Amino acid sequence: KAGVTQTPRYLIKTRGQQVTLSCSPISGHRSVSWYQQTPGQGLQFLFEYFSETQRNKGNFPGRFSGRQFSNSRSEMNVSTLELGDSALYLCASSLAGTSRNSPLHFGNGTRLTVT
């Protein structure tokens, strides 16, 4: 079974631009979560989607948004990029949302560099 696929692997953008990251979950998984990983803040939860509905959102500004499609694929968008948005963005999928019976399976991430 194929794992979680994130594209692209690397991105370089300029301040003020916007970016869209893509995530394809494991087949059969209906929940997709996004996390931001930085050296200073560690791993922080962005949001979680299940059946195209956002069920939880982390403490990030409105510039960070996401969506999920009917095939469970998800995209994350960051508008008006700032230098501090440079990070590894990790997507994770699970059967029904992270819980005791549904651990997260992570992709290899998209490394975003904002210059």
Next chain:
Amino acid sequence: AQSVTQLDSQVPVFEEAPVELRCNYSSSVSVYLFWYVQYPNQGLQLLLKYLSGSTLVKGINGFEAEFNKSQTSFHLRKPSVHISDTAEYFCAGGMDSSYKLIFGSGTRLLVRP
């Protein structure tokens, strides 16, 4: 507030020696706990999970962890490490219906020959 604390940012150890990576959690995230490993330029891979029942949990690659409710700890152990175990290890916890994990800050395990 929910929190997971990893007490050591880096743990150096010689090959074939035992190792323990420490993790403490706040009671609000004690519903279930995980350990993940991250190799360079990769995502996180699940090592093991504690849901309920036996307090000693066995995972992949010879790792195990012990859940201790009285000490609110979930330490990761391996009796004999290999060079290939060099990586960053994350402890994480969550609660049902929150749909998110709270991660510790990570511990870098450095195995030396």
